[in-house]
Amino acid sequence: MLSPLWRRQALPAPLDADDWADLLGQARSSLLGARLALWLQAHGGLEAVPERPRSYLRLALDIAQRHHGLARQEMLRMRAALRRIDGPVLVLKGGAYLATGLPAAAGRTLSDIDLLVPRDQLDEAESALLAGGWIAQERDAYNQRYYRQWMHEIPPLTHVQRGTVIDLHHTITAPTSSFAVDGAALIAASRAVDATDPRWRVLQPVDMVLHSAVHLFQEGEFDHGLRDLLDMDWLLQHFETREPDFWPQLLARAAGLRLQVPLHHALHHIERLFGPRVPAGQRAAVVALAPAWPQRTLMACLLERALRPMHPSAAQGGDGLARSLLYLRSHWLRMPMHLLLPHLLRKAWMRHFPDDEGDQPAVRG
Amino acid sequence: MMLRDLGAAECAGRLRDGRLRLRTGPFVMQLQSPVAEVAAGVSLLYADYPVPEPAEFADFSLQVMRSGGLRRWIKPQARFFYDGQPVFEPMALDHAYPLLEWSMNWCVASQAHQYLLLHAAVIERNGLAVILPAPPGSGKSTLCAGLIHAGWRLVSDEMALVERDGSGRIWPLCRPVSLKNRSIDVMRAWAPQAVFNRVTVNTTKGNVTHMQAPAAHVARMHEPAVARWVVFPRWQQGSAPVLSPRSRAASVIELARNAFNYAQLGEQGFHRLVDLVRGCDCHDFRYASLDDAVKVFDRLAAEAA
Numbered sequence: 001m002l003s004p005l006w007r008r009q010a011l012p013a014p015l016d017a018d019d020w021a022d023l024l025g026q027a028r029s030s031l032l033g034a035r036l037a038l039w040l041q042a043h044g045g046l047e048a049v050p051e052r053p054r055s056y057l058r059l060a061l062d063i064a065q066r067h068h069g070l071a072r073q074e075m076l077r078m079r080a081a082l083r084r085i086d087g088p089v090l091v092l093k094g095g096a097y098l099a100t101g102l103p104a105a106a107g108r109t110l111s112d113i114d115l116l117v118p119r120d121q122l123d124e125a126e127s128a129l130l131a132g133g134w135i136a137q138e139r140d141a142y143n144q145r146y147y148r149q150w151m152h153e154i155p156p157l158t159h160v161q162r163g164t165v166i167d168l169h170h171t172i173t174a175p176t177s178s179f180a181v182d183g184a185a186l187i188a189a190s191r192a193v194d195a196t197d198p199r200w201r202v203l204q205p206v207d208m209v210l211h212s213a214v215h216l217f218q219e220g221e222f223d224h225g226l227r228d229l230l231d232m233d234w235l236l237q238h239f240e241t242r243e244p245d246f247w248p249q250l251l252a253r254a255a256g257l258r259l260q261v262p263l264h265h266a267l268h269h270i271e272r273l274f275g276p277r278v279p280a281g282q283r284a285a286v287v288a289l290a291p292a293w294p295q296r297t298l299m300a301c302l303l304e305r306a307l308r309p310m311h312p313s314a315a316q317g318g319d320g321l322a323r324s325l326l327y328l329r330s331h332w333l334r335m336p337m338h339l340l341l342p343h344l345l346r347k348a349w350m351r352h353f354p355d356d357e358g359d360q361p362a363v364r365g
Numbered sequence: 366m367m368l369r370d371l372g373a374a375e376c377a378g379r380l381r382d383g384r385l386r387l388r389t390g391p392f393v394m395q396l397q398s399p400v401a402e403v404a405a406g407v408s409l410l411y412a413d414y415p416v417p418e419p420a421e422f423a424d425f426s427l428q429v430m431r432s433g434g435l436r437r438w439i440k441p442q443a444r445f446f447y448d449g450q451p452v453f454e455p456m457a458l459d460h461a462y463p464l465l466e467w468s469m470n471w472c473v474a475s476q477a478h479q480y481l482l483l484h485a486a487v488i489e490r491n492g493l494a495v496i497l498p499a500p501p502g503s504g505k506s507t508l509c510a511g512l513i514h515a516g517w518r519l520v521s522d523e524m525a526l527v528e529r530d531g532s533g534r535i536w537p538l539c540r541p542v543s544l545k546n547r548s549i550d551v552m553r554a555w556a557p558q559a560v561f562n563r564v565t566v567n568t569t570k571g572n573v574t575h576m577q578a579p580a581a582h583v584a585r586m587h588e589p590a591v592a593r594w595v596v597f598p599r600w601q602q603g604s605a606p607v608l609s610p611r612s613r614a615a616s617v618i619e620l621a622r623n624a625f626n627y628a629q630l631g632e633q634g635f636h637r638l639v640d641l642v643r644g645c646d647c648h649d650f651r652y653a654s655l656d657d658a659v660k661v662f663d664r665l666a667a668e669a670a
Contacts, residue, residue: 017422025426029448052422059478061542066631142571312449 001025002036002309003226006233007083007275010043020053022313029311030226033060034107067109074113075337079130080202082115085124088199090116090190092169092211096202097231099193105235108227112156112165119170119183126154133159134166142346150176152183172211181257186227205239206253207245213266214259219328222323226273229307233270236277247282249347254289264289264296269303274359298357302326369412377404386423388415390526390538392584394469396460400443403429406462406562406575410541413580422543425472429465431458440608447472456568460496463565463573466543470523473538480536481527481637482625487520487535487590488512490666494535494590496525496645497598498623504600507548509654510576512662514556519582519592524625528589529633531640539586541575549574551631555655593669595620595647606657608665616647 004012027036037057040046046054075095081087090096092114107120117125134284138144138155147155153169171183190201203211212232216225219227240246254263267286270277278286290296305322308314331340368376370389377386383397383408396407416423425447432442432455441458444451445468452471456464474482486509495517499505506522513519519536528534541562544552548566549572560577595616596608617638621627627634652658 017420021423021426025448029450050422052424055479056424056476063478063629066629069631310449315449 001314002030002032003273003307005036006230006273007040008043011040014114017052020050022311024053024056026309026311026314027060028221030309031109031224032107032227032230034109035227035230037061038107064107064109068098068105071110071113074159074162075099077132078113078115078129078166079197082125082128084128084131085117085121087118087121088187088190089125090187090201090203091193092116092172092203093215093231096208097235098204100202102235103297104231104236106234108231114167114168114169116169116183116186118169118187122123122154122168122170126157129157129168134164135160135162146343158316173214173218177218179218179259179262181214182260185257204245205235206250209235209239209250210254210257210259210263213262217262217265217269217326222326223310225307226309229266229269229273232266233274233277236270240279243260247279251282251285251289257262260289261291264291265299265303268300269307272304273307283298307351366416367412368385368408368414368416368601371416371513373404373408376399376408380404380407380427383428386417386419386421387411388417388586389469390521391536392424392473392493392538393421395426396429396465397427398465400429400458400461402459402462403465403561407464409560409579410562410575412577413583425469425476427465427467427468427472429461434662440654445471445505460565460568462562463543463568463575466575467512473524473526476590477526479529481525481529481627481630481634481641483525483527483620484523484623484625485525485620486522487525487537488517489520489590490517491670492590492668493593493608493666494520494651495594495596495662495665496535496592496618496620497596498620499523500597500619500623503526505598506543506545506643507551507600508652508655508658509600510542510544510548510552510559511555511658513579513582514559515659515662516666517657517662518585518590523572525592527592527637529637529655531637533592533641533644534589534627535592536589537586539578539582541578543573543575545573546571550651551655552576592641592645594665595642595645596650597648598650598652600653602653604651604653606653606661607651608648608661611649613642613645613647616645617642 020172028031031340037046037060040057046057049057049117075091091099094105094108094110095113097108134157136149136155137158147153152171153167154175157166157168159362171181172186173179173181186203186207187205189204191204192198193200193202209232212228212235216228254260267278302322302325305316305319331344372436376385380396381399382401383395385396387394387396398404428446430444430446432444442455442466443458443461444455445453445464452468484494484499486505488495488509497509499507509519509522519539519542522540522542526536526538529665540644549626552559553561562575564572564574566572597611597619620638620642624634627638630637650661
């Protein structure tokens, strides 16, 4: 019900109260509430929406707008905190869309800010952020070591007063992953956000698109899979008209970084859900990205299920199984077997026998 | 139509199929649960609540379900799902009814940002409201439960829904009053006519039950009240009743600390809170017995009249 909207110009039919509740629920569980509101604004207007659902759409817009204001302030503070380190700092994903004014920022909420620094600057950057008030909440020694030894990021840093979260990366994929990407290559091609500080940067356009694609498939978090796919679609639409030779460059970069497979999966589902995107001249090259048919077909089938909004009104049998398989696959991609098995076993053990009582949401009565 | 007109069997059937809708204050809740205790609790405590037409928009859709898997046989559990996703940690199946009430609170607190949401009980007389904020252990629910059986109208036991237009109007979220541990017996003795759900023992908050909101108060749950007092209650054994003035500034800070969405509303949250408190007299209130409390609150109401 939700994803077809982005290939249409109008609501499919008059919606009744249940349809509105389902549509809002699907948007809420896909983190697309504000984007749904923006879509409705552009196609027929929010005024045409019945009053009760409209009030929640307005709230989603307010919240997204507030998120943007806060994220801008936080990025200024991070920028100030990181002034003492020497190297470049890249802001990734939602933060980058917001900082460079991309359409993909519209109606997007940000749960944290992702930053990337050269690997040899990681300790310095962490110290600088610590001095700025961001500290790691992760106290479990195993998890600390897991992040630092095997991952492309250190444990999330949370601000002691404001609670804002930074994910500090040195590259965009786990070094042990089958899609390992050298962070230095990304930094070398990056662009300055603005003229005021050449060290504050974002990925070049084709890398931004590839990051969005690889993120979707390596994290195994499908609650915002649809949102990430839509981000990527909007990045493509924006860059293809503004960057010379965008598509050939994208395909060449995917080959250079060996990210053809994630790019294939992402483009396949973008076209399936949101309509044609690949220019006719590039079609053959895009088809050539695809892996061999068993993998291609299996993944298409799993992702089709996993990318559905995680809401009862959109659920079909097998969705949960598909997400679990993709979650396992995301780990498989990230780590070789001899690392993966002990890690997953430990996670399963900790889930059933946690060290201490987990924090529960505070609202009771 | 009221829930009691449906009859217990139809109520349980609709609950099982996820078709039971209730109006509670400004919200329509759509509930699903196959658990017998939940059906019993809902048909007892919500008997006087309107059942909206099927064509009406449901603000929140909640499910309190049995956990699956092996647990079903060994140690059955109840889970709250919102939008199909689990929210709290699972609880013993026996705790399903309080879990439903907490889940309804969670929905309002996490979604209804059209209001400034304060964690407080609210009671009303002559159109004027007392806000009773709720730091843990303050005994606000007991005080609220006592006063609504002594001439005050229940606006809300858990949350003040403050209109965001600066008018200081508070919308009723008139739902059953939650009572725990010793206050259950205190209230049974104080209001013998009141209706209580069965007591759920050994929850994370101890023994808990819910007291039915008086039918006359439910019938008025579309009438807002204007905030006139903020009273920070504190039950203290053996204490004489002491109502002492408190500064508005300190009250704003304490209310902000007790708000669910103060931070989400940003600057507007601050302004709405200041508007609200500007129109109020603020007090600390220490008391030991409900009889004393009733006298003090009656005096407040009489002075305002």
